Amino acid sequence: MAELIHWQxxxxxxxxxxxxxxxxxxxxxxxxxxxxGATGVALAAAFVVLGAPGLAAAQAPVxxxxxxxLLRVDASGGGEETEKAGxxxxxxxxxxxxxxxxxxxxVLISAFREILPxxxxxxxxxxxxxxxGETGAGNxxxxxxxxxxxxxxxxxxxxxLGAVVGVLAVVRYRExxxxxxAGDGPDS
Amino acid sequence: MQGxxxxxxxxxxxxxxxxxxxxxxxxxxxxxGPAAGGLAGGALVAASLLLVLVAFGRSWAEDTxxxxxxxxxxxxxxxxxxxxxxxxxxxxxxxxxLLDKGRQFHxxxxxxxxxxxxxxxxxxxxxxxxxxxxxxTGGPEEEGEL
Numbered sequence: 647m648a649e650l651i652h653w654q655x656x657x658x659x660x661x662x663x664x665x666x667x668x669x670x671x672x673x674x675x676x677x678x679x680x681x682x683g684a685t686g687v688a689l690a691a692a693f694v695v696l697g698a699p700g701l702a703a704a705q706a707p708v709x710x711x712x713x714x715x716l717l718r719v720d721a722s723g724g725g726e727e728t729e730k731a732g733x734x735x736x737x738x739x740x741x742x743x744x745x746x747x748x749x750x751x752x753v754l755i756s757a758f759r760e761i762l763p764x765x766x767x768x769x770x771x772x773x774x775x776x777x778x779g780e781t782g783a784g785n786x787x788x789x790x791x792x793x794x795x796x797x798x799x800x801x802x803x804x805x806x807l808g809a810v811v812g813v814l815a816v817v818r819y820r821e822x823x824x825x826x827x828a829g830d831g832p833d834s
Numbered sequence: 835m836q837g838x839x840x841x842x843x844x845x846x847x848x849x850x851x852x853x854x855x856x857x858x859x860x861x862x863x864x865x866x867g868p869a870a871g872g873l874a875g876g877a878l879v880a881a882s883l884l885l886v887l888v889a890f891g892r893s894w895a896e897d898t899x900x901x902x903x904x905x906x907x908x909x910x911x912x913x914x915x916x917x918x919x920x921x922x923x924x925x926x927x928x929x930x931x932l933l934d935k936g937r938q939f940h941x942x943x944x945x946x947x948x949x950x951x952x953x954x955x956x957x958x959x960x961x962x963x964x965x966x967x968x969x970x971t972g973g974p975e976e977e978g979e980l
Contacts, residue, residue: 782935783944
């Protein structure tokens with residue numbers, strides 16, 4: 647396993663972590679969107695380094711759509727913005743978009759240079775009989791999902807957990823002290 | 835959210851139990867049979883709860899299946915998955931299948947595959963129910979009756 651860890655991963659993962667923390671902590675929404683973009687670009691670059699160019703090429707449009715949505719939300723909010731503040735914000739958004747597009751373009755080019763031609767794929771590292779014997783499961787899908795690639799299943803479960811916690815945070819579900827029935831209701 | 839009329843409530847009462855039972859079957863036998871596994875089974879259990887929520891309204895849901903309980907159950911399932919993963923460290927690496935594989939095509943076979951499937955099913959059922967229920971019936975703007 648050790649030979650699969652490239653040194654380029656460490657700065658990229660540090661950038662992913664730093665971008666995620668900045669995106670949550672920074673006050674301005676445009677700055678937060680820029681941090682999300684940096685996180686996405688670093689993650690896509692990490693996929694390229696790990697030899698998964700297809701995943702990097704999928705990560706890129708997801709990040710692009712996410713950043714565009716966040717910037718759209720930022721542009722539609724804040725009605726009482728002054729003329730100068732609006733100019734500053736638009737300038738920041740334009741500069742951030744250019745930098746973002748440059749980095750994303752570089753990552754995409756390196757991803758597409760490594761990606762296999764359409765219709766050509768690497769042979770899977772196992773066959774069905776081996777997978778069933780190795781995991782002891784009777785169903786090949788379960789054998790692969792939970793036996794051979796359990797990290798994928800764990801990541802999917804973590805994504806669902808994060809989504810639900812996010813929904814509960816957004817709609818402000820909170821437990822009220824000492825009141826079992828009212829505790830379940832919405833809290834303003 | 836108001837409940838629906840008598841016909842819908844009767845049909846929902848009859849159908850929800852079958853849906854939930856089939857969902858639990860998929861979750862428990864997912865590593866054996868041709869159909870699905872934890873995610874599909876959990877989604878079916880959540881769907882059966884949401885069917886009853888739509889038919890019987892918010893008051894039923896607050897009495898029988900509060901969001902608070904579902905969210906806690908989801909967290910318990912997440913901890914269960916983490917414990918199964920960490921237990922694998924004893925065999926060499928995270929999520930290593932260190933339990934006895936048993937006899938193929940028996941329920942208690944395939945080691946941690948079975949436990950991961952059940953954990954994912956509980957997490958999916960509780961999570962989908964809590965998330966959809968919170969979106970449908972709750973929010974700062976909709977305080978009181980929806």
